[in-house]
Amino acid sequence: MADLAAYAVSENNTRGRKIIEEAPQGRSEFQRDRDRIIHSNAFRRLEYKTQVFVNHEGDLFRTRLTHSIEVAQIARSITRRLRLNEDLAEAISLAHDLGHTPFGHAGQEALNACMKGYGGFEHNLQSLRVVDKLEERYAAFDGLNLCFETREGILKHCSPDNAARLGDVGERFLKDRRPSLEAQVANLADEIAYNNHDVDDGLRSGLITLEQLESVPLVAEQLGEVRRAHAHLTERRVVHETVRRMINALVTDLIRQSENNIGAHAPAVLDDVRNAPPLIAYSQAMNDMQRTLKNFLRVHLYRHYRVLRMSAKAQRIISDLFGAFMADSRLLPPQYQIPAEHDRARAVADYIAGMTDRYAIREHRRIFAVEELV
Numbered sequence: 001m002a003d004l005a006a007y008a009v010s011e012n013n014t015r016g017r018k019i020i021e022e023a024p025q026g027r028s029e030f031q032r033d034r035d036r037i038i039h040s041n042a043f044r045r046l047e048y049k050t051q052v053f054v055n056h057e058g059d060l061f062r063t064r065l066t067h068s069i070e071v072a073q074i075a076r077s078i079t080r081r082l083r084l085n086e087d088l089a090e091a092i093s094l095a096h097d098l099g100h101t102p103f104g105h106a107g108q109e110a111l112n113a114c115m116k117g118y119g120g121f122e123h124n125l126q127s128l129r130v131v132d133k134l135e136e137r138y139a140a141f142d143g144l145n146l147c148f149e150t151r152e153g154i155l156k157h158c159s160p161d162n163a164a165r166l167g168d169v170g171e172r173f174l175k176d177r178r179p180s181l182e183a184q185v186a187n188l189a190d191e192i193a194y195n196n197h198d199v200d201d202g203l204r205s206g207l208i209t210l211e212q213l214e215s216v217p218l219v220a221e222q223l224g225e226v227r228r229a230h231a232h233l234t235e236r237r238v239v240h241e242t243v244r245r246m247i248n249a250l251v252t253d254l255i256r257q258s259e260n261n262i263g264a265h266a267p268a269v270l271d272d273v274r275n276a277p278p279l280i281a282y283s284q285a286m287n288d289m290q291r292t293l294k295n296f297l298r299v300h301l302y303r304h305y306r307v308l309r310m311s312a313k314a315q316r317i318i319s320d321l322f323g324a325f326m327a328d329s330r331l332l333p334p335q336y337q338i339p340a341e342h343d344r345a346r347a348v349a350d351y352i353a354g355m356t357d358r359y360a361i362r363e364h365r366r367i368f369a370v371e372e373l374v
């Protein structure tokens with residue numbers, strides 16, 4: 001990776017790994033992080049975890065795995081243009097959802113409610129917990145022993161209480177400092193990916209329509225251009241061409257505005273980035289447009305009655321499982337059977353969060369369905 005900007009994260013300015021290891025041969029430290037993430041169990045499970053639609057509803061809908069790959073693609077395009085560390089942005093992108101529960105946000109909310117008396121549950125924090133502790137792949141340490149900058153990027157949000165507990169990686173939340181530009185890029189690439197693929201999946205599912213989307217300026221602008229340029233396209237192609245152009249418009253705007261911000265603040269070294277305001281950002285106009293799109297999706301897709309029905313079912317599965325395991329720990333696989341209530345709750349949360357959608361459904365059936373007895 002030649003020609004990195006002076007303020008990019010590099011092997012020369014990294015804060016390194018908790019447990020010191022020999023330098024990798026033939027690849028960079030951040031390539032190694034990415035490779036470790038790809039080989040983890042949690043990464044493979046992303047294939048069977050939901051974004052918005054439950055995993056088995058259709059083969060064309062995004063899963064957390066394809067979502068994470070799309071995030072990585074967008075983050076790499078942006079970091080390359082800005083002369084930032086592409087490998088780091090890719091590693092953060094591929095790891096950012098590792099801690100997600102089954103059933104998307106409905107699952108996360110349900111598990112958080114179950115964990116209320118036990119320190120709560122937050123998927124960002126859980127993603128960090130997966131790479132710091134839960135993966136069991138190495139003889140010498142728990143987790144993946146990733147570089148500080150990768151871990152920092154995974155932890156997007158954090159409450160002050162948790163930040164104080166987390167040490168180095170929580171520090172910036174207490175001191176009001178920013179993460180690396182690579183982390184900032186991965187964060188926005190996440191948003192670009194899901195806003196656009198939710199439009200695509202929402203249309204494919206029939207829960208939202210193109211006519212409705214014409215009230216959203218970001219969509220209307222690109223849709224208008226597509227229709228003007230191509231009079232006889234099938235609806236599918238109109239949708240794909242529009243979404244493709246929307247992603248391009250967002251990425252192009254983000255790169256341009258971020259270049260301006262970087263120019264204005266002129267960071268000389270990585271630490272300057274941490275002390276500056278967020279430098280990776282959209283223009284004001286684009287920011288307004290993408291907020292309108294988000295709002296539209298919240299009202300018309302995420303709160304669509306058919307999505308809410310799935311969410312309600314998902315929440316019931318998660319809270320039933322949590323309740324059953326807390327009431328009788330003998331129902332748990334042996335490694336999760338912890339006598340102390342508080343620690344058992346965390347182990348149960350780890351167990352449930354690690355489940356795929358279909359595993360959670362099966363586990364629920366195994367525990368609650370009477371017909372399974374016969």
Ligand code: MG
Nearest residue numbers: 067096097190
């Ligand atoms: Mg995501």
